[in-house]
Amino acid sequence: MTTLRAFTFNFDICYNNYGIPFYLQYLAHWPEYFIVAEAPGGELMGYIMGKAEGSVAREEWHGHVTALSVAPEFRRLGLAAKLMEMLEEISERKGGFFVDLFVRVSNQVAVNMYKQLGYSVYRTVIEYYSASNGEPDEDAYDMRKALSRDTERKSIIPIPHPVRPEDIE
Amino acid sequence: MAARGHVQDPNDRRLRPIYDYLDNGNNKMAIQQADKLLKKHKDLHCAKVLKAIGLQRTGKQDEAFSLAQEVATLEPTDDNSLQALTILYREMHRPELVTKLYEAAVKKVPLSEEYHSHLFMAYARVGEYKKMQQAGMALYKTVPKNPYYFWSVMSLVMQAISAQDEKLAQTMFLPLAERMVEKMVKEEKIEAEAEVQLYFMILERLGKYVEALDMVRGPLGEKLTSELQSRENKCMMMYQRLQLWPECNALSYKLLLKNPDEWQFYLSYFDSLFHLMDKSWSPPNEEEHCVEGPVHTTVAEAVKFVVDRMEEEDKKDSRPLRGPYMACLELIHRLRQRGCPDEEELGDPLELMLQFFGKFGDKPCCITDLKIYLHLLPPEQHTQFENRLGELVPLGEVGEDGFGFPGDTKALQRHLCVCQLSRVLGLQHTLDTEGKLCLITELKAHYHYGLQFGKSCLKTELQFSDTYCLMVAHVYIDLWTETGDENMLWQCLGVLEEGLSYSPSNAQFKLLLLLLFCRLGAFQPVVDLYSSLDAKHVQHDTIGYLLTRYAGSLGQFAAASQSYNFSLRFFHSNQKDTSEYIIQAYKYGAFEKIPEFIAFRTRLNQSLHFAQVRTERMLLDLYTEADMELTEEHRRLSLEEESVWLKVRSLTLRLLASLALLGHAPSKRNSDKTNENGVSAKSSTLQTLLSQLDLTLQTAAQITEKQTQYPFLGPPSSRLASALSSGSCHCQASALQLSLTLQELETTGLDDSSELQTQICNSFKSLIVQLQELLSRCKGDVLEMKDSRLMTQPSLLETLVFFVETVCVVLWVASYSASVLRPLKSSLQKKKKKKTKDSSTAMPVVLSGFQEWTGSLQGIVTQALDHVKGQEASLTALKLAALTLGVGHAQTQEECGFTRAAMDKVQTSYLGSLQELGDLLRKRADSLKSLKF
DSSP: OBEEEEOOSSGGGGGOSSOHHHHHHHHHHOGGGEEEEEOTTSOEEEEEEEEEESOTTTTOOEEEEEEEEEOGGGOSSSHHHHHHHHHHHHHHHTTOSEEEEEEETTOHHHHHHHHHTTOEEEEEEEEEEEOTTSOEEEEEEEEEEEOTTOTTOGGGOOOSSOBOGGGOO | OTTOSOOOOHHHHHHHHHHHHHHTTOHHHHHHHHHHHHHHOTTOHHHHHHHHHHHHHTTOHHHHHHHHHHHHHTOOOOHHHHHHHHHHHHHTTOHHHHHHHHHHHHHHSTTOHHHHHHHHHHHHHHTOHHHHHHHHHHHHHHSOOHHHHHHHHHHHHHHHHHOSOHHHIIIIIHHHHHHHHHHHHHTTOOOOHHHHHHHHHHHHHTTOHHHHHHHHHSGGGGGOOSSTTHHHHHHHHHHHHHTOHHHHHHHHHHHHHHOTTBHHHHHHHHHHHHHHHHTTOOOSSSSOSSTTOOOOOSHHHHHHHHHHHHHHHHHOSSOOOSHHHHHHHHHHHHHHHTTOGGGGGGOOHHHHHHHHHHHHTTSTTHHHHHHTTGGGSOGGGHHHHHHHHHHTSOBOOOOTTSOOOBSSHHHHHHHHHHHHHHHHTTTTTTSOHHHHHHHHHHHHHHHHHHGGGGTTOOTTSOOTTHHHHHHHHHHHHHHHHHHOOHHHHHHHHHHHHHHHHHOTTOHHHHHHHHHHHHHHTOOHHHHHHHHHHTOOTHHHHHTHHHHHHHHGGGTOHHHHHHHHHHHHHHHHHHHHHHHHHHHHHHHHTOTTHHHHHHHHHHHHHTHHHHHHHHHHHHHHHHOOOTTOOOOHHHHHHHHHHHHHHHHHHHHHHHHHHHHHHHHHOOTHHHHOGGGHHHHHHHHHHHHHHHHHHHHHHHHHHHHHHTOOOOOTTSOOOOSHHHHHHTTHHHHHHHHHHHHHHHHHHHHHOSTTOHHHHHHHHHHHHHHHHHHHHHHHTTOSOSEEEETTEEEEOHHHHHHHHHHHHHHHHHHHHHHHHHHHHHHHHHHHHHHHHHTTTOTTOOOOHHHHHHHHHHHHHHHHHHHHHHHHHHHHHHHHHOOGGGOOOOTTSOOOHHHHHHHHHHHHHHHHHHHHHHHHHHHHHHHHHHHHHTTOO
């Protein structure tokens, strides 16, 4: 059980994975896409952060999952699924065609979880992740799930050839 | 090609190479290129600004600034110059100059939407809300777009928030903002959701909850679509503010039916229910209770509601939700608070909690959930509860060592949960020493057994059994604090080192190790741990302060200054970042976030408090102990203590700085009488600072008299108490006081000042006595072996640092003394030469006294160096390998290895500290030589 609330910019930030500017940027632009889950004792359970982007004309307007994080002691409770569901709902309301996310190809646990939630691999992005020294580190899967506006589910037809990070929008 | 609509400005082409050089960090070439260009095109202002950027980035701030001002006074209106100046000013941390720039540009080009909007943003960067309001309106009048109008409105709200006078906010700024929005509403010009949110913010701040509620429920509220349940959440907030309990209850009920796991709505459901009961509320008519639907007004209804929710979960095939079961315990808790007998209908808390454990015991969060409701169990049930829980943990056959182990990670998690609960219930604390040692053996066995489940774990993952290891460490700490047996501490360090070797990313291990090493005064391993924690961003503030507390005080000056730099960089960059995103929030209409950003910035700026509260929380999070209560009183005292310490330090710093200032202007003092005013102004600063220091030290003495003992995992006590008791504060203060007397001598001269001179000489002597005493407190062994046990005395190290600091302060005063006495002496010699016949002029007391003083100082420093050398030698001679570890307890060879490694770290760190202290002392001793005349 959880209290789901909007991210407020104060102590929440202390559990961060990214720099403060990164969060500020998202909060300034897409505050509705930033949701925090809190346990009854006040512990932070996890959060999701995302954005809406892409061209409507080209049917590429979509929701994007930038970060999804659940604290170790609150895993296997279905919290990630709940947060993803909320992000999808927000994207539905914004009239998005799909929701997408990037995940390390090696992160089988996450890939499987997203598959269970209805996501499929749309394409592979070569060397999307880089190590802290700037060297290319690992490929990413670009995974997508069609929303109701994409009635023919065109947006999720896989692209067979891998792409480079500079070629994605 | 010629027909292309957009023709590139030739200046753009000319400037391009300079931009490129700047982008690539080649500032020298950028400057050269700009010079070249300026030879041909004298009036290409932007080139000047770009050159200034190059200069700024190569450290020539003054040149850069004057060059920039050349252009700025011309009030440029070309994009290139304006943007380049904006960048430059930002890098110079002079955002206020950007506002001047665009104020001029807007005057010259009053119809430019772009310049108006830059002006608005420039004001936003410096927080000029009033001017933002005007700039927003001017912008709207130039280009009537809604966002501009609402920028202006938001700036009014910011004026209200920042107003010192709440009355002004309530009677002027907010009503004005409200009227501005109402005007748009009447004209049906409201377009965006952000505008509605802002309207809501205004009404809420005005306390116009009824109006806010009507607005959210009305047509404007329909625009609130981005956030999930935005309307419902806002309604709920207003119901609570307006104490509309029927609506609050009905809405909570509705939302819980939809999502029975939303904890906040259980709380509002219960809150409203009891409010309604207290008022004996009854529905106005049978059909409709209120606009939000049916209302619950009796305990029976609530009990049924909760029981139904639990039954729903029981029926489900999928994973059950925790919410309803927790709600049941919460309801019991509330009924009990009210002395209401109906709780029995929900069941026995003990059985309910066992049930909860049965369902969720294999989840790590089970402990945090149940912890909140343990108080529902009477103490006499605790052991029974522990035993019943144990029955629900499937363990294997009991082996030779008398323990049975879990067969998989789920069983392990259950077992862990029981162990943790027994600690939280205080059952572990009641054990005697023998019992605790047995507990350690058991937990260790489980820890080692459980490691097999995590063999395939990545380095970044935690081991399933890490928590056992952490619990062992805490029982060791209990034993150490109870018995004072330092062996317990070494074993604790050993077990944590072992844990870290299997689970290198466990932050809790690292934080606890960090804390223990700090307490031991061994700072070197702390630096490694901190960097491996990969502390990010705010954590520099929240954990970093631990480092800054200990680094300096333990003689690891290099590490200390590094960690200060970390923190400073963090604070500086955030100052800038936050402003940038406040501007972004305006652009995207995220008005609700703006006050939050600003509050965050303020918080960082007032970080002493922030740091402390957070660190306490983080350290508390390490482990929650039943008997460890960090009270509000502790927090307050700790903050008070730290603040006073900060004051002592900053006053000392300011005193030294003003001494330096006085010492640098020695030439004019004899000849130039007109300068007296200046000198006396400075000396009165010195006097003021000294009396402030005196007052602060008095306060400090009162605080330390209380001798507050903080819990082990609470905040570390500040350096204040030991600074006072070692005598270092007093000695530093009297040294600084001496400088004031010397100033007096400077004006009086040598001839008529015998009393003053005697006074100074007495101070010289007294300082020597004080330093000698301080040094004697440093004597002893920081680390020694006794009966094959390793003993530490980290406080000796801290005292030694105080000694060195104090020596430094005294030497500062000594060099100031020399700068005062030297000219007096030489003028004396001149006089002597004139009256060669008169040989009776003896050397003035103060001069001989000074000579003697520097000699004694030299002697003390030599003594101190000998002591440091002696300590270094005895530390190096300590052969830790000779220690027989694990006497009395079954410690494996491997475990002994980890303990020894921890001991090694402490030994090496002490050596490092001593070396740095020795180096510093030697350097200072050199400076002493130059003081003789």
